[in-house]
Amino acid sequence: MNEKKKILELDDKYIWHPYSQKKNEADPLIVVSGEDDKIFDIDGNQYYDLISSWWVTTHGHCNKKISAAIKNQLKKLEQIIFSGFTHAPAVKLAELLTSKLPRDISRVFYSDNGSTSVEIALKVAYQYWYNQGEKQRKKFLAIQGGYHGDTLGAMSVGFSSGFYKPFADMVIKNEFFPCPFTWEGDNEIFEKEKNSLEATDLLLDQIENEVAAVIIEPLVLGASGMKIYRADYLDKLVKKIKKRKILVIFDEVLTGFGRTGKMFATDHLDSNPDIICLAKGLTAGYIPLAATIFSEHIHKQFVNDDFSKTFLHGHSFTANPISCAAAIASMEIFDEEKTLEKVKLQESCHKEGLEFLKENSKVSRIRNIGGIAAFDVMGHKDEYGSELGNKLRNIFLKKGLIIRPLGNTLYLMPPYCTKKEILENVYLEIDKELKRN
Ligand SMILES: *Cc1c(COP(=O)(O)O)cnc(C)c1O
Numbered sequence: 001m002n003e004k005k006k007i008l009e010l011d012d013k014y015i016w017h018p019y020s021q022k023k024n025e026a027d028p029l030i031v032v033s034g035e036d037d038k039i040f041d042i043d044g045n046q047y048y049d050l051i052s053s054w055w056v057t058t059h060g061h062c063n064k065k066i067s068a069a070i071k072n073q074l075k076k077l078e079q080i081i082f083s084g085f086t087h088a089p090a091v092k093l094a095e096l097l098t099s100k101l102p103r104d105i106s107r108v109f110y111s112d113n114g115s116t117s118v119e120i121a122l123k124v125a126y127q128y129w130y131n132q133g134e135k136q137r138k139k140f141l142a143i144q145g146g147y148h149g150d151t152l153g154a155m156s157v158g159f160s161s162g163f164y165k166p167f168a169d170m171v172i173k174n175e176f177f178p179c180p181f182t183w184e185g186d187n188e189i190f191e192k193e194k195n196s197l198e199a200t201d202l203l204l205d206q207i208e209n210e211v212a213a214v215i216i217e218p219l220v221l222g223a224s225g226m227k228i229y230r231a232d233y234l235d236k237l238v239k240k241i242k243k244r245k246i247l248v249i250f251d252e253v254l255t256g257f258g259r260t261g262k263m264f265a266t267d268h269l270d271s272n273p274d275i276i277c278l279a280k281g282l283t284a285g286y287i288p289l290a291a292t293i294f295s296e297h298i299h300k301q302f303v304n305d306d307f308s309k310t311f312l313h314g315h316s317f318t319a320n321p322i323s324c325a326a327a328i329a330s331m332e333i334f335d336e337e338k339t340l341e342k343v344k345l346q347e348s349c350h351k352e353g354l355e356f357l358k359e360n361s362k363v364s365r366i367r368n369i370g371g372i373a374a375f376d377v378m379g380h381k382d383e384y385g386s387e388l389g390n391k392l393r394n395i396f397l398k399k400g401l402i403i404r405p406l407g408n409t410l411y412l413m414p415p416y417c418t419k420k421e422i423l424e425n426v427y428l429e430i431d432k433e434l435k436r437n
Pocket of ligand 1: 115116149217222223254255279280
């Protein structure tokens with residue numbers, strides 16, 4: 001039996017894929033290798049990875065420096081318990097990360113995926129108040145439509161994203177506030193922002209003393225359709241929340257590491273959160289690693305002779321040395337190759353491409369920030385797993401382009417090494433296929 005057939009048979013028999021309905025899904029693509037902005041399938045076909053392999057790949061696939069860093073670390077130490085033990089890659093990475101974050105956000109708790117980094121943020125925020133005797137602060141506030149991962153706590157603050165209907169009775173009930181999304185040519189934005197801030201204030205007036213923290217995907221709501229909102233509004237929102245002493249968590253799992261044109265989304269603001277969650281791009285997309293980084297005043301509430309004030313939480317692979325080595329190499333590349341300038345170039349390519357698409361009657365609600373570009377396709381239902389999404393996905397795949405619409409939202413988020421010519425061609429292809437379908 002040929003290898004391709006064998007892999008597909010075994011996959012069909014044994015594998016349960018994430019976010020996939022087996023019943024009517026086409027055979028998965030068998031990927032054998034990657035290089036920069038491309039991946040190659042088992043038949044030798046080439047594809048441009050325009051979604052950064054589910055938003056994780058920053059510097060491109062199989063980058064030499066990161067691969068070498070991983071190999072070097074492997075020669076020394078592959079894993080060590082992180083309670084009572086430490087190692088150079090973990091502390092070096094913590095120093096590098098905190099040097100790029102707002103000054104006070106400097107206490108790093110490692111884990112291994114975005115959802116878990118969120119769970120840790122929520123649990124610490126909760127216990128922060130508990131340790132101070134404010135046991136009534138049991139609620140979290142989150143943006144309507146926000147997504148924070150698929151574990152229980154993360155679902156409970158992302159419930160309004162619409163992915164979790166079967167679990168309605170299982171999750172903790174939290175409160176959600178409206179967010180004023182915007183797009184090109186939106187002339188109601190200031191009114192929307194004013195209304196949102198007022199609604200949030202009203203909500204907070206009622207439940208202020210029950211709220212432990214507010215969790216926010218800053219500037220971009222990824223999974224619910226690359227919805228973008230303005231930094232100026234977020235700044236006002238954060239200031240309002242902090243005035244009430246409620247903790248602010250930024251879930252930068254997607255926005256971290258250059259996606260919005262700055263190293264972190266928080267860099268677009270005047271104000272700062274108290275907690276930042278990082279994962280996806282942390283190791284440039286090479287190995288699982290996450291970090292939840294806390295303001296020192298939060299950490300202080302856990303340093304005590306009373307053992308019951310300890311944060312009793314940990315994971316087997318906390319601060320895995322190989323993952324940390326990959327992340328350090330990635331951070332060094334940002335400096336050595338001036339990666340943020342590459343993102344700026346990518347942003348201007350997106351702006352040109354989107355300008356061109358404006359003429360297309362199927363294109364609406366055009367939006368862009370940093371390396372992320374998105375628009376909605378007119379005349380189709382806004383549903384995850386919609387027919388249109390699957391159809392377009394397959395059409396682009398045949399053309400060697402990996403694009404996976406979210407409902408009726410088509411977006412691009414390529415690795416930062418993707419060249420201008422490639423993106424120009426992608427926009428031409430999108431225009432052509434939207435006119436045809
Ligand atoms: C992807 C994502 C998560 C979850 O990260 P996983 O590593 O998939 O668990 C959390 N928050 C945001 C904003 C994300 O985009």
